[in-house]
Amino acid sequence: MLVQEAPIVWNSLKGLICVYKPAEVSVHKMRKILISKICQEMNSLEGRPPSDYVAIEGDPSQKLTVSVRPNFADHPLVVGPRYQNQDLHVSWSNFLGFYTNGVLLFGIRDGTRQAKFIRENRPTRAYRIKGKLGEVTDNCFKTGKVVMKSTWRHVKQEHMDRFLSAMQASHQKKMFEMCGVDIQSQTAYELAIQGPIRPANSKIPIIYGIKCIEFQPPEFTVEIQCINEYEDYLTHIIHEIGQKLHSTAHCTGIQCIRHSRFTLEHALLMKHWTLTNLLKNMDVCSKILVESGENLPRKSSRLV
């Protein structure tokens, strides 16, 4: 059971939360909904009583009377509810596109610092991307207009696997090449043991792992571990896969299944956004944060 005093709850309401973002709801909208839900519930709790108004009245030439009465200027009906939407700072640590669903991290109040650290530490994210062979759309996603059709029955799973592993290898090789080190050298080894090699620029997407986990033609699902990716990049990967397999493909769904160590099981559905659930989720998230060491800024191996 939650404490009924709003200021106590407000003081404990700082940290990181992990929520589930459905497709076709923007991150901005989610943030707005989260803020208004929290404020609404905070205002329904017992707020701070209005401050006292000290009135000094009477004739100044005679004796003045001092009286204390409730201050109307501090009444919630006049100055507005005690907790207002603009007072609550919320920021996200990973941006998901409009059509992407999955794990989303929000920093609330002091948690915005942690959200920033996670963003700047650039942990890997895992995506599950669904594609469909045989059709190309103008934006490479299912919402677009179909611009081309092709045959797909000749595409087999081994073709797909072969191409995907080649793609993964080329991405990893490229990272070492761009570092300027020979992959057979000691420096390359020392670079590799520091963890995944991250590009210096946070705008360059890099894939660390890609594999096909489901293949039921024409539909297939690909799982990707990557950093610095964005929605268009992921949809275009599916498009590229289709082309390289001598067919065509478009993306039908993108789901972020892991961000750093936060997975779908930690994610809170929008209908469960109540103060009690959010505070519980905050506890869980802070434990994961300490375990993973993401709560501190980290020096990562990167291109020099």
Add this chain to the structure above:
Amino acid sequence: MLKRIIHFSTLKISKTLCTSSQLSNSLENRTNDLTPSTLEPTEPESKSVLEPLNEDISHVTTYLKPTYNIAAYANRSETIQEFIKLGVDLNHIERKVSNAVPFILRLHFEEVKKHLLFFTNVGINIDDVAHLITKNPFILKESLEDLDVRINYLKFKRFTDESIARIITKNPFWLSYSTQDIDTKLGFFQATFELSGPQVRQIADQAPRLITHNQEKVKLNVFVLKEEMGFSKYDIQNIILKKPKILMSEQKKLLKTFEYLHKVIGLSHQQILECPQILTCRENRLKERHQFLVKMKRDQFNPKEPNFVNVITMVSGTDSEFSTEVAKSSVEEYNLFLKTL
């Protein structure tokens, strides 16, 4: 020379007295207490500015400086204090109807009282009166005779007392329209949908906000129902008698819901007509629940076959009710499913 200066300064004081009395209620009470003789410069010749002053001049204050918030006036104005006690949300008025704030500050509570009594006599709860003023503070600008005429018009049109009270509480702007306006608005609905008198009354009672709603938007929704969805004139009449609020919904959302119902779920026009309230359901909710039923292989919307699922029972009720009773599954499974959407 000194005499002239003294005379001038006393004149100035009396001038500020007069102007500030217009501003604030509390100040006015004090000026009323003063006898007329004190207002006039008393024996300016006998007094020097250097002599100690015995009379009380604490009521001579400066104007309130321009403020960003009505709270600056809250401890001075009696009207605001009474409004707070009544439960009027002044913060809402300040944010949404900002031009009403100067109007409220100039009000005298004695005049407001008559309006409040009038509303309670009509049969509105005192809490609802506060809500009424919060939403439409300019209702206090209307004269009591006008309000009386507007109520009498409704009585003349054979609205019952309960429905009049309901109309005014549900639609705070109703009484701001003149009888001619309301008459043309009611006439519009009667003519467009070919309704009888009792039917018009039923709609006005069910959805009082619809009557004063923007008529262009209503016409647009009628177009959506008729041309884009393909309902006949008689069907539309049925729909608005059962669920008049449909005409106030946003046209794009309405069409999206209908398209999902008709094209994806596959309900016929006749089935939608049986429960038109389904059209007010959000597309997202419909999608989530229908897709879960598809996954559980329970999406059977034909009433003549076994395991029939009613669309209304599908969308109404909490998620736990839906998942156990309609989908014959558990909430945990439904939540897991929601995390794949």
